[in-house]
Amino acid sequence: MIPLQYPEMTLVKTSLKRLYDLDIDEYSNKLAYIRLNPDLDTWRKINGNTLEASLLKPDVWDEAISEGESLLASGGGLGAMVVASALNLLLFSPTYKNLNVEKFENLLSEDKRGTYLFSVSTGAFREDIERWEKAADNLMFARMEKPMRLYLKIARIENKAVSSDETQVPIEREILEEIKEIAESVRSKGIPKLMKI
Numbered sequence: 001m002i003p004l005q006y007p008e009m010t011l012v013k014t015s016l017k018r019l020y021d022l023d024i025d026e027y028s029n030k031l032a033y034i035r036l037n038p039d040l041d042t043w044r045k046i047n048g049n050t051l052e053a054s055l056l057k058p059d060v061w062d063e064a065i066s067e068g069e070s071l072l073a074s075g076g077g078l079g080a081m082v083v084a085s086a087l088n089l090l091l092f093s094p095t096y097k098n099l100n101v102e103k104f105e106n107l108l109s110e111d112k113r114g115t116y117l118f119s120v121s122t123g124a125f126r127e128d129i130e131r132w133e134k135a136a137d138n139l140m141f142a143r144m145e146k147p148m149r150l151y152l153k154i155a156r157i158e159n160k161a162v163s164s165d166e167t168q169v170p171i172e173r174e175i176l177e178e179i180k181e182i183a184e185s186v187r188s189k190g191i192p193k194l195m196k197i
Contacts, residue, residue: 002034002055002084004186009033009050015175032068036089038197043067056096056197058103081115086186088120091128092194101128108135148173148180 003012009024016022024031028049035052043053043064049071053064069080090100107116118136122129133139139156150169154162 001031002036002082004036004055004084004086004089015179018175019171030072032071034064034068038093038194056090056093056100056194058096058099061103081117083117085119086121086183087118087132088122088125088129089186089190089194091125092191093197094195095197097125097128101131105131105135108132108137142169144176144180148176150176 001009001012003009013024016024031049033050034043034055035046035050036055037052038054038056040052040054040060042057042060043051045051045067051064051068054060055064065082072080087104091097093100104118108118118132119142120129120132136156137159139154141153141155143151143153145151150171151166152169153164153166155164156162
């Protein structure tokens with residue numbers, strides 16, 4: 001898991017428990033967590049299943065993913081799933097923006113060895129993110145409506161268009177408010193720092 005907008009796993013763990021009664025600590029040997037730390041030159045291990053890495057750098061991204069996979073107990077041969085949220089944060093670095101646009105476009109269109117579940121905000125860098133959308137096999141859109149209602153629409157599955165119907169996602173308002181609060185904190189503190197790298 002690479003939730004770029006969350007410096008700690010606390011909210012992710014709490015949300016999964018509240019939404020699905022899922023305690024991810026029970027799966028610690030099958031889950032690696034990689035935190036964004038742009039101050040590092042490369043990556044380092046924090047504890048048993050947690051790494052932090054300078055994920056802005058495409059080669060460090062690859063090294064951290066490889067190390068994260070090595071921490072996992074062997075499974076049933078399906079390979080690892082890489083889940084990353086707020087991936088658009090990597091585009092705020094003027095030094096690494098174009099490298100990351102190309103990196104993830106190629107990853108989505110060409111790398112069929114693994115499964116990738118990425119989420120991004122389209123509020124900034126819309127044209128760049130459209131390149132990722134075109135490269136993805138499956139594409140979903142979420143939007144928020146006042147008062148704190150989340151809607152989901154599936155646009156494409158296995159490169160085939162599907163119904164454009166929207167569905168309200170049954171997530172408690174409190175969870176959505178917590179997510180929004182953390183996202184706003186990351187934007188106000190993290191983005192100015194990334195813009196200087």
